[in-house]
Amino acid sequence: MIQAQNLGLSLSGKAILRDLSFTLTPGTVTAVLGANGAGKSSLLTLLGGDRPPTSGTITWFEQPLSAWSAQDLACHRALVPQATHLAFPFTVEEVVALGRLPHTSSALDRMALAAVCRQLHLEALWNRPYASLSGGEQQRVQFARALAQLWYPPGEAPPRVLLLDEATAALDLKHQIAILTAARDLAVQEKVTVVAILHDLTLAARVADAALLLHRGHLLRAGPIGAVIDAAALSEAYDTPVSVLRHPDTGRLLVSAA
């Protein structure tokens, strides 16, 4: 369980996040929603331990996040950013292997790389130079790197956190669903806590169990996804009329500008 209590963040004298309190449950996917500049990426940097909050506390699996060492954190949480440009001429395999750097067993590293390559169907890209890939292909490789980082042998399931910062924004429909389904599987099957910033609200309604809706650094709404995907709350958060409909065949929620 991850608990955030009265979180605040100020940068360059500006209040970016104010008084956020919420709980993230292992085995679930939580979407972080909100307009540009609402504070979503800033919140992810706090949740991943990359920056301390200015006020408030974060507890990670019964321990203050500040008590986790950098090495321990690296073995238990992975972040996929919006885009990653590398200055070195790495192959895809070498980029995915970066995820194993915090770990110490080369035998397990090989198993992790083989498992992730197979799971994400990266065989055809495996020996290609990373820089030669399209933006969407690079994003899939970064996701694979994060999965390799969080990979443990069957039977071992330490607490883990996967943070996705608009990680599917550059992907086509099929790969968006594939990546978010893989993240969801990791949550359901291995009790990983997944937190994903998503701008596509229909996609969020489809893959997330819960959501945090930010508005100008405040938590406007938090809870089960069905309660947060609400026309009035979304219209306020995005400062534009939003409509929420239900697909007549699948029953899934569809969200669009009204």
Ligand SMILES: Nc1ncnc2c1ncn2[C@@H]1O[C@H](COP(=O)(O)OP(=O)(O)OP(=O)(O)O)[C@@H](O)[C@H]1O
């Ligand atoms: N180092 C900084 N100094 C001052 N202000 C900052 C700094 N970093 C971010 N901000 C501001 O904090 C606010 C929140 O930024 P953040 O990147 O968290 O928003 P976001 O919700 O992720 O936005 P987007 O959807 O556009 O990616 C923005 O107004 C941004 O300009």
